[in-house]
Amino acid sequence: MVRKEDKASSSDADKLKKNKRTSVAVMVLTPLLVLALCLSIMTLVSYKKFIELQGYAAIAFNENAHLKNPSEDNKYRNADVLPMKGLTKVTVPDSENKTEQHEIIYPYYGDKYAELTVKNDKAGIDKEPVYWGDSDDLLAKGVVQSNYSAYIGATGRVVLAAHNHTYFRYLPNILVGDQVILKTDYGKFTYEVTETKVLPDTDTSLLYYDVTADPPVDDLILYTCWNNGYMGLSDQRLYVICKVVSKEYKN
Amino acid sequence: MKNKKLYNYLPNLIISLFLAFIFLALSLLFAADNIFFEPTTYTNSMHKIKIEDTAFQEIQTYSEQQYAYTGVEADTLKKSINKTDVSNAIYSYVEDTFSYILGEKSELPEFKADFTLLEKNISDDYTKWAKKEGVEYTQELEDIKQKTIKNVEQAIESDLDVMLLSHINKPNGISTKLKDLLVLARKIRIALIATAVIFIGVMAAVNRKHIGGLLYWVGTSLFCSSMLILVPCAILKGTKYYDGLAIHNDTVYNALTRSMYGLTDSLIKLSTVTLIVAVLFMALFALIINLTKFKKKEKC
Numbered sequence: 140m141v142r143k144e145d146k147a148s149s150s151d152a153d154k155l156k157k158n159k160r161t162s163v164a165v166m167v168l169t170p171l172l173v174l175a176l177c178l179s180i181m182t183l184v185s186y187k188k189f190i191e192l193q194g195y196a197a198i199a200f201n202e203n204a205h206l207k208n209p210s211e212d213n214k215y216r217n218a219d220v221l222p223m224k225g226l227t228k229v230t231v232p233d234s235e236n237k238t239e240q241h242e243i244i245y246p247y248y249g250d251k252y253a254e255l256t257v258k259n260d261k262a263g264i265d266k267e268p269v270y271w272g273d274s275d276d277l278l279a280k281g282v283v284q285s286n287y288s289a290y291i292g293a294t295g296r297v298v299l300a301a302h303n304h305t306y307f308r309y310l311p312n313i314l315v316g317d318q319v320i321l322k323t324d325y326g327k328f329t330y331e332v333t334e335t336k337v338l339p340d341t342d343t344s345l346l347y348y349d350v351t352a353d354p355p356v357d358d359l360i361l362y363t364c365w366n367n368g369y370m371g372l373s374d375q376r377l378y379v380i381c382k383v384v385s386k387e388y389k390n
Numbered sequence: 391m392k393n394k395k396l397y398n399y400l401p402n403l404i405i406s407l408f409l410a411f412i413f414l415a416l417s418l419l420f421a422a423d424n425i426f427f428e429p430t431t432y433t434n435s436m437h438k439i440k441i442e443d444t445a446f447q448e449i450q451t452y453s454e455q456q457y458a459y460t461g462v463e464a465d466t467l468k469k470s471i472n473k474t475d476v477s478n479a480i481y482s483y484v485e486d487t488f489s490y491i492l493g494e495k496s497e498l499p500e501f502k503a504d505f506t507l508l509e510k511n512i513s514d515d516y517t518k519w520a521k522k523e524g525v526e527y528t529q530e531l532e533d534i535k536q537k538t539i540k541n542v543e544q545a546i547e548s549d550l551d552v553m554l555l556s557h558i559n560k561p562n563g564i565s566t567k568l569k570d571l572l573v574l575a576r577k578i579r580i581a582l583i584a585t586a587v588i589f590i591g592v593m594a595a596v597n598r599k600h601i602g603g604l605l606y607w608v609g610t611s612l613f614c615s616s617m618l619i620l621v622p623c624a625i626l627k628g629t630k631y632y633d634g635l636a637i638h639n640d641t642v643y644n645a646l647t648r649s650m651y652g653l654t655d656s657l658i659k660l661s662t663v664t665l666i667v668a669v670l671f672m673a674l675f676a677l678i679i680n681l682t683k684f685k686k687k688e689k690c
Contacts, residue, residue, distance in 0.1 A: 165396060170610045170672075173403065177410050177614050200634040275455055302458035369531055370461035370519045371538035 224325075230294040230357050232383045242390035243292055244325045246271035253291050255282050255299065258318040263309035269299060269321070282306050285346070288360075291321050292328055292386060296348040297359045303373070307363035311377060319359060319381050326388040330359045330381035337365055340374050357383050397600045405593045406607045406614075412586045413615035417664060419579045421619075422572060425656040429488040432553065433481050435652030436645050441552055442477035444641045448549045449476065456545065460538050466515050467542065470508035479503040479550045487555045491568045498566070499559050501547050505539075508546075512539050552645035602678035609671030616664035623657045 182189075224244050231237040246252035253269035268281035269291075277283045282301040289295025301307040319330040338345070348356040359381040366373035396402070425431055436442075453467035479502060486499035516535045520527045547556070558564035590608065597603040626632070632650045637643040 162396065165399075166606070166672075166676075169396070169403070170613045170668075173406050173410060173610050174614045174617055176407055177414075177618060180407075180411075181618075199636060200631060201636045278458065279455055304461045305458045364459055366534060368523075369525070369534050370516065371531075371534040372460055372541050373534075374537075 227290075227293050229292065229386065229388075230355055232357070232385060238294075241292070241386075241388040242325055243290055244323070245290065248272045248286070249277060251281065253284075253321050253323045256320045256322075257313060258320070259313060261309060261312035262317065263312070264306070267301075267306050273300065278302055279305075287347075291323055292326050292388065294355050294357050295350065296356050297321070298346055299359070299361050301363055303364040303366075303377075307361070310361060310363050310379060311365065311368070313361075313379050318384070319361070319379075321359070325390065326386065328386050329384040331384050332379055333382050334380040336378045336380065337375050338378060340364075340376050342376075345378050345380070359383070396606065397603055398596050401596050402593060402603065402607045405589055405596070406611045409586065409589050409593070409608065409611035410614035410618075412582055412589065413611050413664075414618050416579065416582050416586065417615055417619060417660065419575050419582070421657060421660055422575060423492070425653065425660065427488045427491045427568070427572065429485040431652055431656055432484055432488070432649040435648045436480070436484075436552065439644055439648050441641065441645045441648070442473065442480055444644060445480060445549055445552055446471075446473050446476045448641050449546055452545055452549060456542060460542070461519075462512055462515060462538065462542065466511045467508065467546075470505075470511045471546065475504060476550060480552055483551065483555060484553060487559060487565060490559075491565050491572060493569060493572065498561065499555070501550070501556070503543075503547060503550060505543050505546075508542070509539055512542070549641065552641050553649060554642060554646070602675050602682070605671045605678070606675040609668045609675065612664050612668035612671065616661040616668060619657055620661035620665060623654045623661065627651065627654050627658070 224242055226240045227243050228238045229241055231239055244252070248271060250271050251268045252271050254266045255264055255269050256266055257264040270277040270281055270283050271286060273283040273285050278301065282299050284291070285298045285300065288298035291297050301310075303310070313332055313335065315332050315334065317332045319332065321328045321330070336345070345360055345362070350356075361379040361381070363377055364373040365375045365377035449471055450468060453464040456462060456467070457464050482502050483499060486495060486502075489495045490497070490499050513535065516531065517527070519525070520531065525531065555565075558568075590604075593607055594601070594604050597607070632647045632654075635643055635647055635650075637646065
């Protein structure tokens, strides 16, 4: 037979065990409770600031924006990618605004897509490669075309540049009337030098043109640094302005 | 019979909450002096990835490229700068910047790259060129030469400024503001320590009958303050967050990301130490409780 005292002491023992478990749970969970309270207070106080900072952080730490080198990292081109072709309306030279449609093959950044020749041996430009884009590594390889200028063959201003100690070293020898030829996979385009100008490096007016002009602007600019033949940096630029003579498209 | 181990729970909880924030602030202030603005945090991280070699290589590449628009031979530049010069320039600039912020130096840091040999070699090149081309060495040529030298030096300095510190080292720039902030922070630290002592005193008074509880609650505060630093740092490191830094230049990208990871590692170490101390305090409390229970049993 179970005595009352035994029943009482066993009930006490159960209560003791329960209290022990509760107090251990409280001891373990209390630090987490304090941590949760800290986090809640911090969230309430600094939520707006955090969102603002997160916006800046998203700009600074943006996996997609991390480009090492546009011409290397621009996975614009692999051997299997077909060239981008398109039909474009072009102004027929010497024709009072007559237009035709021709096929142009659009270059990807870093593509060598034309050859430049000046019919004047003293200019020293014979089948020089022309690259689409104007980064330092492309300037080291050849003549570059600014990708804000018109595509070769399209109506607009084509702007080609090169360094004055490499591919355009003898550009100052070019004369008015010299022929300039650009050959691409989709056509051959002939220009004639009409003017040369030396402007300060701060004057970039010739690099841009009004796309809405009537009659439309349709010419070629070759430009490079110029310091009267001296070695060293220059704060002047030589511009060779050429008008369109003929445009021969394959398609 | 209640087996209560945590006495005066609510008052202790509230004090512990305040203490957690104070310990967090003190940890961050400690980190500011000894981690954030400690030059070795960054120089050691960059040295591990041999950033000086990458910067040297960039200067070699620049030497080749600059010929195209300056006409200065690549070899002229290459023979004017060696790896030791590069390493000294990079690390001394970082050390000077953070020493300035810490208040150890009063002058605004400047680049200490020695361009004497570079200037001499370029000048010699000009003299040779003028002779070869039959060009008279006029003032115009001298002006072009000086402009070219300045441009080359600026380009090389830009390659050596791997942490982009020149952007913060302007008069009344960010480094000066940080320096002033740090002075203020040190005053705040004294106030925070005093406040912490007061709060711990109050907590001791609350736990005067069961003084072991003081260890537990201080441990709880330390636990929270350590977790508030440890968890975000661990997430930043684990998710490789800094790898997304939008910088084009490889050398700068590597220097900055490596420095940030080094900084994060140091913060993780600091908060881990704090966490260990917190756990020790709580373990001591548990030991005291058990010893007290044992003594009570013996008395019975």
